[in-house]
Amino acid sequence: MKAYPVKVLQIGEGNFLRGFADWMIDRCNRQGLFEGGVAVCQPRPSGAAKLAELREQDGLYYQWIRGLRDGRPVDELDLVTAFALTVDPYVEWDRFLALGEEPALEVVISNTTEAGLVYQASEWQPDRPILSYPGKLTALLHRRFETFGGDPSKGLLLLPCELVENNGGKLRDIVLRHAEDWGLPEAFKAWIREHNRFLNNLVDRIVTGYPGEEAERVFRAKGAEDRLLNAAEPYHLWAIEGEAALDARLPLARAGLNVLWTDDLRPYQLRKVRILNGAHTLMASVGLLNGLETVGEAVGHPVYGELIRDAIMNEIVPSVPLPEGEMRRYADEVLERFANPHVRHKLADIALNSLSKFKVRLLPTLEAYAERTGELPPRIVEAFASLLRLYRARETGDGGFAGSRLDGSPVALRDDASALTELAALWARLALGELTLEELVADILGRTDWWGRNLGEIEGLRAALTGALTKMEASGS
Numbered sequence: 001m002k003a004y005p006v007k008v009l010q011i012g013e014g015n016f017l018r019g020f021a022d023w024m025i026d027r028c029n030r031q032g033l034f035e036g037g038v039a040v041c042q043p044r045p046s047g048a049a050k051l052a053e054l055r056e057q058d059g060l061y062y063q064w065i066r067g068l069r070d071g072r073p074v075d076e077l078d079l080v081t082a083f084a085l086t087v088d089p090y091v092e093w094d095r096f097l098a099l100g101e102e103p104a105l106e107v108v109i110s111n112t113t114e115a116g117l118v119y120q121a122s123e124w125q126p127d128r129p130i131l132s133y134p135g136k137l138t139a140l141l142h143r144r145f146e147t148f149g150g151d152p153s154k155g156l157l158l159l160p161c162e163l164v165e166n167n168g169g170k171l172r173d174i175v176l177r178h179a180e181d182w183g184l185p186e187a188f189k190a191w192i193r194e195h196n197r198f199l200n201n202l203v204d205r206i207v208t209g210y211p212g213e214e215a216e217r218v219f220r221a222k223g224a225e226d227r228l229l230n231a232a233e234p235y236h237l238w239a240i241e242g243e244a245a246l247d248a249r250l251p252l253a254r255a256g257l258n259v260l261w262t263d264d265l266r267p268y269q270l271r272k273v274r275i276l277n278g279a280h281t282l283m284a285s286v287g288l289l290n291g292l293e294t295v296g297e298a299v300g301h302p303v304y305g306e307l308i309r310d311a312i313m314n315e316i317v318p319s320v321p322l323p324e325g326e327m328r329r330y331a332d333e334v335l336e337r338f339a340n341p342h343v344r345h346k347l348a349d350i351a352l353n354s355l356s357k358f359k360v361r362l363l364p365t366l367e368a369y370a371e372r373t374g375e376l377p378p379r380i381v382e383a384f385a386s387l388l389r390l391y392r393a394r395e396t397g398d399g400g401f402a403g404s405r406l407d408g409s410p411v412a413l414r415d416d417a418s419a420l421t422e423l424a425a426l427w428a429r430l431a432l433g434e435l436t437l438e439e440l441v442a443d444i445l446g447r448t449d450w451w452g453r454n455l456g457e458i459e460g461l462r463a464a465l466t467g468a469l470t471k472m473e474a475s476g477s
């Protein structure tokens with residue numbers, strides 16, 4: 001391995017960044033375009049084990065990419081050598097801050113899920129690690145500002161990859177808020193605003209992580225075990241709101257990667273969240289309820305596969321406020337990606353936090369469709385009813401919650417605990433006869449804190465959901 005200077009700071013040790021950004025940086029390095037290493041830190045104390053695994057493997061792992069590229073089969077195993085060092089900020093706080101002193105540092109990337117890109121008030125004690133990701137970053141930027149006396153050329157390119165709208169702007173605002181809280185100098189805030197580029201960006205690649213039983217085959221072929229073996233599809237898109245000249249600092253497009261520098265991210269975001277993520281959220285509820293386990297099984301199923309395609313093409317695509325032809329082409333591409341037989345994408349993983357995902361990924365389609373046609377989109381209503389039925393929650397006694405498949409078998413639910421507690425109470429009251437199904441539906445639709453509005457106001461929705469749930473109750477157990 002060539003020892004590159006650290007040019008990238010990465011906050012997040014998860015599978016996605018390894019299968020996406022690190023794989024890309026490795027591509028740039030292999031072509032001699034970047035010659036930079038990545039220093040990786042975990043954003044919360046519980047990430048230490050993954051970081052230790054990385055350290056044990058000298059930062060190396062294989063990225064396994066399988067599927068179709070331009071209609072041709074791809075099966076590639078790339079050794080990713082982008083990691084230069086690992087730093088645990090909770091035990092090596094000063095070593096973490098010292099990364100800010102690296103003259104070659106150019107880029108910061110992160111993926112800490114939607115839960116990590118948030119403001120968390122914290123005290124400024126220079127020698128004590130800060131818990132939140134933006135807090136840690138503020139401290140490191142401050143060290144950089146002081147080390148280089150506010151040199152404009154030492155400002156960084158920041159690419160927070162969390163799937164949150166306006167992710168770059170949001171990170172900048174939180175950093176400035178911490179600077180304000182901690183009474184850091186005005187000159188520091190001005191340096192942050194003027195010389196650091198916090199770029200809104202959208203990432204897209206299905207990365208499913210460790211490939212289970214299939215891993216053995218790779219180990220035999222390579223004669224070595226890789227506990228960080230990571231599976232992904234060939235498709236990748238990184239759309240970044242910024243001028244193309246920035247590719248000189250991070251030469252992703254020059255390396256031939258599907259990276260798009262654009263002045264308007266919104267269409268890419270909208271089409272992905274509504275079509276790809278919306279379809280995922282839809283199939284997770286419908287599929288899990290009916291005993292399916294993976295995306296492949298769901299889209300290949302004679303009944304549910306048809307339901308998914310119908311929902312995408314006839315309900316979601318016409319409701320996206322963008323040119324329909326382009327949306328159809330994107331939807332075709334997404335369906336081809338879902339059908340990739342080599343990427344075993346678990347519906348249970350996609351179902352994590354389904355309530356908030358329904359709100360962001362499917363509800364806007366339901367509303368737009370209703371507004372446009374005066375009717376409700378039948379497939380999305382069915383998915384909504386499936387979600388409610390799957391979330392027939394009960395507490396499991398160990399702090400967790402179980403929902404129920406249509407055949408009555410339990411399924412673990414991972415969602416907001418207070419919402420699951422409320423749902424468990426509602427379903428229990430229904431079982432005791434204290435509530436009718438229609439009253440249960442009305443109660444759930446009226447939860448403005450879950451949906452951002454009272455969904456009971458959508459004409460016909462209560463009756464449609466009650467009807468669908470009644471049918472499910474009759475066919476299930």
Ligand SMILES: NC(=O)c1ccc[n+]([C@@H]2O[C@H](COP(=O)([O-])OP(=O)(O)OC[C@H]3O[C@@H](n4cnc5c(N)ncnc54)[C@H](O)[C@@H]3O)[C@@H](O)[C@H]2O)c1
Nearest residue numbers: 012013014015016043047112113114115116163205206207
């Ligand atoms: N896997 C994919 O196909 C894919 C594709 C695009 C985007 N994403 C996004 O990536 C995220 C999941 O990442 P992954 O697939 O690498 O999973 P993962 O579990 O391997 O990694 C999750 C990362 O987020 C961090 N994290 C989790 N909760 C956090 C919190 N409360 N505060 C701070 N950090 C936290 C973890 O420490 C870890 O670094 C999701 O938000 C998802 O929307 C995933």
Ligand SMILES: O=P(O)(O)OC[C@@H](O)[C@@H](O)[C@H](O)[C@H](O)CO
Nearest residue numbers: 203204205206276277280350352
């Ligand atoms: O990762 P989540 O939990 O936000 O959403 C589940 C999937 O929809 C998502 O991971 C997609 O596979 C990904 O967004 C594709 O780029």
